[in-house]
Amino acid sequence: MVHIFDCADVGATLVRTARAQGRPWSYLPARDTSQDGKELRGRLKRLGGVAGWTARRWSLTLPADFLHIHFGTRVDIATRWPQRPYIVHFHGTDIREFYNDPRQRPKIQWGADHAAAVVYSTPDLRKHAEPVRSDAVYLPNPVDWAELPEWTPAGPPRVVFASRWEDSKGGAEQLKVAAAIRDVTQGRVVLEGLDWGNMAEEARALGVRLVPKMPKAEYLRWMSGAHCVVGQSAGILAMSELQALSMGVPVVMNLGEGYYVDAPVLDGDGPEGLAAQALRALEDPLAVSAQANARAWVEKYHGPDAAVEKLAGIYRGVMAGR
Incomplete structure (x- = not known):
């Protein structure tokens, strides 16, 4: 299982806790873009950063059973090689606001339709997540x-x-x-x-x-x-x-x-x-x-151990249904 991207360090906390429990979960946050720029040096930094991040994604994804994608607007990563079944994790603005943007809705809906499972992070999101994916599950945010x-x-x-x-x-x-x-x-x-x-x-x-x-x-x-x-x-x-x-x-x-x-x-x-x-x-x-x-x-x-156990149960259900 590879957690890709993040929001409020929820993915980082889940993976850190899972690894402490002996679970082989991995974590790949978004690429650091702070060194990117329009000048030659900045463009070279960007190319190197993209290449390094992509290589890391490949190395983590190839041995993985599936992906856990944080934030609904980033589901296009699931279409890139190497492809794996995936879970979408809604965090708030993605499903509460961006889903209502005609430019963003098709991608978010596609991601939910093709996901093995969908989870959301706060109880107010239920009314937004369930119309998009009727079996969406509430996963309380864990505190580190x-x-x-x-x-x-x-x-x-x-x-x-x-x-x-x-x-x-x-x-x-x-x-x-x-x-x-x-x-x-x-x-x-x-x-x-x-x-x-x-x-x-x-x-x-x-x-x-x-x-x-x-x-x-x-x-x-x-x-x-x-x-x-x-x-x-x-x-x-x-x-x-x-x-x-x-x-x-x-x-x-x-x-x-x-x-x-x-x-x-x-x-x-x-x-x-x-x-x-x-x-x-x-x-x-x-x-x-x-x-x-x-x-x-x-x-x-909202303890991290309880959150990991609930998420592991979701993963087991996904694997059993494959």
């Missing part, structure tokens, strides 16, 4: 414990907005939550978020201090210093929210009805209710964290 820093809230009370400011993350509602927290704390709290998304400037105007996009390890350290994290307003626990919960940071957000069982988030009635929950967390974040015991919940529902 080893990459998480220790939660160390320090300094002035700080609330971090974990997601980018755009529609797919419920950006308009996030702005309302930011304004409500600013008002209820009377400016005594530092509000921080990413300088990312088409509504970022509106967040800045509300008093949110925006920080640049950053490498993953730095992003996790940034979240680990927060007294409270505000999750996205789209109603799902994406990787950022799961990582915050795993570190013990109190997470304020509302979840979609029926999406999760007893998730340890601080929910509230509208922006004002969420702001009140944020204020409660800020008053004693360590006590709120201890009461939530979120790490145990994440381990039960």
